[in-house]
Amino acid sequence: MLFVPPRHGKSEMTTVRYPVYRLECDPCLRVIVGAYNQTLANMFSRKARRIAKERLTLSGDRSAVEQWETIQGGGLRAVGVGAGITGQGGNLIIIDDPVKSREEADSQAYRDRVWDWYRDDLYTRLEPGGKIILIQTRWHEDDLAGRILGSDTAADWQVVSLPALAEIDDPLGREPGAALCPERYNEAALADLRATLGSYGFAALYQQSPSPVEGGMLQRGWWRRYEHAPARFDDLVQSWDMTFKDTAGTDYVVGQVWGRVGADCYLLDQVRARMDFRRRCGQCATCAQLGRKCERN
DSSP, X not given: OEEOOTTSXXXXXXXXXXXXXXXXXXXXXXXXXXXXXXXXXXHHHHHHHHHHHHHSOEEEEEEEXXXXXXXXXXXXXXXXXXXXXTTOOEEEEEEEOSOOSHHHHTOHHHHHHHHHIIIIIIGGGEEEXXXXXEEEOOOOTTSHHHHHHTSTTGGGOOOEEOOSBOOTTOTTOOOTTOBSOTTTSOHHHHHHHHHHHHHHHHHHHTTSOOOOTTOSSSOGGGOOOOSSOOSOOSEEEEEEEOOOOOSTTXXXXXXXXXXXXXXXXXXXXEEEEOOOHHHHHHHHHHHTSTTOOOSOO
């Protein structure tokens, strides 16, 4: 499994060019390429066939975009999610992101459909000794990758996860926070994407760390809104998440004031802005009067 953010070249590298390389090594190899629909699978196949024509001798008897062959009998078959592959086996099966949208990713029915297609159609086409590559963006913790990794076959898979912004123990040896492909999306561009998508979408699509939409430790259903705060609190707490630059690509400084009455906690005030060191210190001083609105922001 290879997890890569959107628009980082994963399909061009793995779904288009890699099959042709493998066919150069073994022109008898049978490759199956699966995608979220037949149109996209055909596009991948067409691009691969164009490269293969320059490097291999293709058969004139079978050269359609859905299925083309080498004169040695190998070749490539393109299929979309839900399509049957009766009579066709594969030594190499490449599944390229069977989900196309957030709506599909959040649909239990669609995730079940993809799982059934993988298990009943694709997997049964794998030849003895064959290999499967699943390359995708992690949309949901219960997507195809999540289901496979939660199954009895999880130990059979090798996972390479490449987040857009490097984390600790990055597989490529990047420093934490470094962009995966700064020539296309540098740190500032990724910060803008995170601001637009929100933490939930960015963590899944760009960091390959999907989380339950209802929340993990803190469930979404536990949160409520209030119109009037209690007159008295058992405790008042001020919390800050700091950074020290105010440039476009940096994280926000966030300060909050919370009040507690028994087991109920109330968010009373919040400051969220990009600040340099001096302004950050000024905000801290202003917010020291708990519950008072910061006017410096």
